[in-house]
Amino acid sequence: MVVAGNQFRGLEIESRFQQALETVKGILDTTREPVYLHEVPHVYTDKYIVVESAATLSIQAVKSLLLTLASSTDAEFELQEVVNWAVEEKKKITLRFESNQSWKFIKESVREEEVGTATVTNFSGITKIDKRNIKKIKEYHWKLNSEYELKVYSGSYTIASANEQCIVLYKGRGGSEAVTATNKPPEGTFGNVDPIEVDITGLIKLISVGHFSIDRTSENCHTPSRNNDVEEMQKWIGAISLFCNQVFQNFYKLMQYFEDSKIESIAATFSNGVFIPVIPFVDKSKQDQNGGVTFSTADAERFFAEFERTLHKTLGNMKEAFSSLDNKAAIGVLGYNEARLCTIVNVLKFCFEALQKVVQHVENQLRSQIVAAIGKHVTTREITEYVEFHNRKIFTAISAPRAFLYDVRRHGFAPEGSISINSAPYDNVSLLGKRNVVGTSVNETPISTICLTREPHEAPSMHFSLNASTTVELQGQQILHGFVSHKFTGEPAMGFNLVARARQFSSFVLMIGTIVDRNHFQPRHSLIVNNKDKVSIPLNCEPLPTAKEFRDSIESLSPEQQRFAKSYRELQLESTLFAIAVVPIKNSLEVVLNLPDGALTKHIKLTQDLMKLFIEYQVPSDLLSYEGGHDASVEVKISKVKENAKAILDMIIESRKAELQAKKEVDEYYKHSSDQELGDDALMSNFDVMERGPAPVPQVSFSRAAPVSKVGRGLTQKQYKKSIPMTRAMAAHPAPKAVMSNAAFLSSSAQSGGSAAVPRKTVADVHDSKSREKYAESFENIEESDFDDVDNPTIDYTKVPKQLENLFDSLGNQGKLRPTTITVAKHWYRSRQKNLLAKESSKELSDDDKTKEHNKTMDLLDALSRSGELALKGSTLHVIVAVTQCFDKTVLETIVQGNVNPIEPIEITSLVIASAIQNKTVSNLLKNSQKNRIMAHAPKIFKLLEDDDQTKKMEVNE
Numbered sequence: 001m002v003v004a005g006n007q008f009r010g011l012e013i014e015s016r017f018q019q020a021l022e023t024v025k026g027i028l029d030t031t032r033e034p035v036y037l038h039e040v041p042h043v044y045t046d047k048y049i050v051v052e053s054a055a056t057l058s059i060q061a062v063k064s065l066l067l068t069l070a071s072s073t074d075a076e077f078e079l080q081e082v083v084n085w086a087v088e089e090k091k092k093i094t095l096r097f098e099s100n101q102s103w104k105f106i107k108e109s110v111r112e113e114e115v116g117t118a119t120v121t122n123f124s125g126i127t128k129i130d131k132r133n134i135k136k137i138k139e140y141h142w143k144l145n146s147e148y149e150l151k152v153y154s155g156s157y158t159i160a161s162a163n164e165q166c167i168v169l170y171k172g173r174g175g176s177e178a179v180t181a182t183n184k185p186p187e188g189t190f191g192n193v194d195p196i197e198v199d200i201t202g203l204i205k206l207i208s209v210g211h212f213s214i215d216r217t218s219e220n221c222h223t224p225s226r227n228n229d230v231e232e233m234q235k236w237i238g239a240i241s242l243f244c245n246q247v248f249q250n251f252y253k254l255m256q257y258f259e260d261s262k263i264e265s266i267a268a269t270f271s272n273g274v275f276i277p278v279i280p281f282v283d284k285s286k287q288d289q290n291g292g293v294t295f296s297t298a299d300a301e302r303f304f305a306e307f308e309r310t311l312h313k314t315l316g317n318m319k320e321a322f323s324s325l326d327n328k329a330a331i332g333v334l335g336y337n338e339a340r341l342c343t344i345v346n347v348l349k350f351c352f353e354a355l356q357k358v359v360q361h362v363e364n365q366l367r368s369q370i371v372a373a374i375g376k377h378v379t380t381r382e383i384t385e386y387v388e389f390h391n392r393k394i395f396t397a398i399s400a401p402r403a404f405l406y407d408v409r410r411h412g413f414a415p416e417g418s419i420s421i422n423s424a425p426y427d428n429v430s431l432l433g434k435r436n437v438v439g440t441s442v443n444e445t446p447i448s449t450i451c452l453t454r455e456p457h458e459a460p461s462m463h464f465s466l467n468a469s470t471t472v473e474l475q476g477q478q479i480l481h482g483f484v485s486h487k488f489t490g491e492p493a494m495g496f497n498l499v500a501r502a503r504q505f506s507s508f509v510l511m512i513g514t515i516v517d518r519n520h521f522q523p524r525h526s527l528i529v530n531n532k533d534k535v536s537i538p539l540n541c542e543p544l545p546t547a548k549e550f551r552d553s554i555e556s557l558s559p560e561q562q563r564f565a566k567s568y569r570e571l572q573l574e575s576t577l578f579a580i581a582v583v584p585i586k587n588s589l590e591v592v593l594n595l596p597d598g599a600l601t602k603h604i605k606l607t608q609d610l611m612k613l614f615i616e617y618q619v620p621s622d623l624l625s626y627e628g629g630h631d632a633s634v635e636v637k638i639s640k641v642k643e644n645a646k647a648i649l650d651m652i653i654e655s656r657k658a659e660l661q662a663k664k665e666v667d668e669y670y671k672h673s674s675d676q677e678l679g680d681d682a683l684m685s686n687f688d689v690m691e692r693g694p695a696p697v698p699q700v701s702f703s704r705a706a707p708v709s710k711v712g713r714g715l716t717q718k719q720y721k722k723s724i725p726m727t728r729a730m731a732a733h734p735a736p737k738a739v740m741s742n743a744a745f746l747s748s749s750a751q752s753g754g755s756a757a758v759p760r761k762t763v764a765d766v767h768d769s770k771s772r773e774k775y776a777e778s779f780e781n782i783e784e785s786d787f788d789d790v791d792n793p794t795i796d797y798t799k800v801p802k803q804l805e806n807l808f809d810s811l812g813n814q815g816k817l818r819p820t821t822i823t824v825a826k827h828w829y830r831s832r833q834k835n836l837l838a839k840e841s842s843k844e845l846s847d848d849d850k851t852k853e854h855n856k857t858m859d860l861l862d863a864l865s866r867s868g869e870l871a872l873k874g875s876t877l878h879v880i881v882a883v884t885q886c887f888d889k890t891v892l893e894t895i896v897q898g899n900v901n902p903i904e905p906i907e908i909t910s911l912v913i914a915s916a917i918q919n920k921t922v923s924n925l926l927k928n929s930q931k932n933r934i935m936a937h938a939p940k941i942f943k944l945l946e947d948d949d950q951t952k953k954m955e956v957n958e
Helices: 005-027 044-069 075-087 157-162 201-209 228-258 261-267 297-323 336-374 380-394 547-554 559-574 585-592 604-615 634-672 676-691 717-732 737-751 769-781 797-811 847-864 891-896 903-918 928-937 939-945 950-954
Strands: 034-036 093-121 128-154 166-180 196-199 281-283 405-408 417-425 448-454 462-467 470-488 494-502 507-517 520-530 534-543 577-584 816-824 828-832 841-845 872-887
Touching: 005 034, 005 281, 005 297, 005 336, 044 075, 044 166, 044 201, 044 228, 044 297, 044 336, 075 093, 075 128, 075 166, 075 201, 093 228, 128 228, 166 336, 196 228, 201 228, 228 336, 297 336, 336 891, 380 448, 380 470, 380 494, 380 891, 380 903, 380 928, 405 577, 405 872, 417 507, 448 903, 462 847, 470 494, 470 797, 470 903, 494 507, 494 520, 507 585, 507 797, 507 847, 520 534, 520 577, 520 847, 534 872, 547 559, 547 797, 559 797, 559 816, 577 585, 577 797, 585 604, 585 847, 585 872, 604 634, 604 847, 797 816, 797 872, 797 903, 797 939, 841 847, 872 903, 903 928, 903 939, 928 939
Parallel strands: 462 520, 470 872
Antiparallel strands: 034 281, 093 128, 093 196, 128 166, 405 417, 417 494, 448 470, 462 470, 494 534, 507 520, 507 577, 534 816, 534 828, 577 872, 816 872, 828 841
16 A cells, blocks of 8 residues: 555554553553553643644654754753843854765776677688687776755854854764766766754743743633644644755765665664653543552653653664675765764654654544544534524524524415525535425525514515516515525535526515615616425525635725725625515406405416516506406406406417418418519408508507518508408407407507507516616616605615624624625526426526516516506515634634634624614523523623614724
8 A cells, every 4th residue: 555655644643552552561560550641541731741742852852852963062061052042132143054975076987898709710611719708998087075964043144154153063974885887977866065054042941931821811712733833833833844855865975876785774763762652541540549640750751751861772783783884885975973963863853753643643632532523524504504503593483593494475475485594514526516306405494594584564664676667666575684604625615506487377576686775776786486396596605705804805995995995895895795575466467457455365367368468579567457346246347357358369360370371372472472572462452442441550569669660551561461450350359449449559559659558667668688788777867855854854775784784793703794795696496387287397497598587577567567557466575694703724624723713703603693683682682591502601701792772883984
């Protein structure tokens, strides 16, 4: 099995721990039982002691190694001088290794080498002679001179050398010979190399103290492995370990190049026999005592003594091994002095690697304990599920978040369908997640939102534009939602889908957009959901920078640049107001047709016919509505509407038949006619005959005028052809008076070049892309006073995002709370059953499908509102303010490494949003049983939100 470098080093350290465990058992008496930390019950503080003891022993071992390495007899004095540079003079201390290798030409020689034999035979074939082939090879002899130096200095190297603040710890030289076939020195990584340096200031300061301790009172002390003291130590530990490895490799490459098997066998034993006292062990025999299970100071001294004994024994054995070699090997490029240096730097590296492993072992123990306690690795989805459970425990029933799953219904009637926003984690296959036939992700659940419901008489008026000149009022319930999503770095994001379902023989309009100002909703997408349709629309959540991040980003900008950034920030915040409008169709149909409430409930076919006439043929509502007395019964009113609808439908059917017959006649005529001009004259003669009949209806559409032309009194030739079957149909099936009066008006308008049957511009006329872009600009042409909410002058949804941002900014660090924009993603799915006997089929809607659906919806709303004359009563508007709470680590690492209970900052965020959305104090939001607990760990939130006037204080000026 091939093991990667870092993984191999980890396995090597684990092997050393196992060897060290056997050594510790031999050092202690038989009543003691050293084991790994996770093998014995212990308290949380024992983890701190294990890390501190391991770090202290590593510092003592490194000090001993430096003293052993120093060639001077005054090593203690020199080390104290270095300590004074770091502690007293506050200077940076650097360890520097210099190595220079150079080749020197010695001589040139010629060597003879036999390359084979040749057989020579005389002419008679009797004499046979074997002759050897000798090749002369020219060789060039070189000598490698190697010099190296290990020194420590303070501050800048140039200044330190001049001021004699530089101490040489070790200095040596060596050499070896090599032979080449050319007159050039051997190729390789030899020569003058750049010096290797490492900052050891932190190490020297700890050596001066003599021990390592963790400040557990610091606010940055999270766990035994995650605190300022350990993290600062780990920075220079890693750097020194790398330095030691580079020094060792410098000599090891030389050894490999010269292929000295004797020296390599000795090098293989570098540091293997040295006991490393940096261990993650505790004493199991002390588990029943009150003092904890960690080793005592006396035990640590015995471990350190064993380290020094084994170190000096290893160096002694190495010296003896080198002395047994011949003189040439002893004075070669890698002799005893070089091997001694390599052994010491290797042991130093092993001490630091063992310390890092101990810290990691303690952290892994924390992680394992949490997983064992919970029974699984907690992910974002589990946290979201728990938060829903937790919110039910802490909030009062009236204030608690609720699932975003709402029936589309009128009061007193069965639901027409439902809408919901569901969450589901994305899988590894596609960003959209795994889809089923309905177009929704598997295992979806509705999100929970903190909401405030305003009934129609409490809600501010809200309007939206059908086109550049027409606005419609939404009258009905309005619900303000506060939604918090949770994002943990390194974990799959949660996907969100807006799902709309309609029941059989039911329908409603779904509009998706944003709140652009106090009284205006801007629909960007819309569609009609009817007859068991199931529509899934993915939503994108895009977090914005936090208020602090924004301030930090613009801090160094010019005043003009800051003003621009702040202005655009306001736009971004207001764009976080995602809105969904739901309009029941039957209710609006009854209003526009002058029918009483609930009249169409049991008239399913009539409802379907009316929607078809409004959507496909754009029939004006005046041609279908009841126009009799108000005292008439419901049955009379319904029968009159049925009669009007039937007349229009019959006329359309006959029109189609007549068109087919006329097309057949024209095709037959052209088939048998050889003279195109004669055919045209005959056809125009027929047109003249038709003009003497009843007034022709230009097209089946009842809301659009025919374009004026010079052919046949304002109609083009093609339009004359289409008018023939329509006239015949009208003659065969006379329409009701109301219909005929409008048809006559349409005819007279067409002849005079005027407008169509209904003097208005339909939504279909302005649904091209350029016109739709002008819809939002149409608000500029409307006076503000036209839509001001006199009864609710303080309700302004656009202020909520800024108010929340101010509250979050006041709370400080509770996880990064980012305002979040919600937009509609590209891939929409619709499941539809074409008829009662057909199977349900799923389809992804293309961009063209979405445009057509939007146009159809706007046409229907145009008819239902009589081009803005009537309000859409019974509608529901959902306004969603989204926030993403971001954590820098995964759920498990947030708990283990950060020592943070993620539930607590999430809990505080929910309270802040609930207070802002519902305009309540914390005391009114919480159950009595939860107030003391939350006040204990989050007193600041009570101080911030307990004031009844807090909302006014946080309110942003317009």
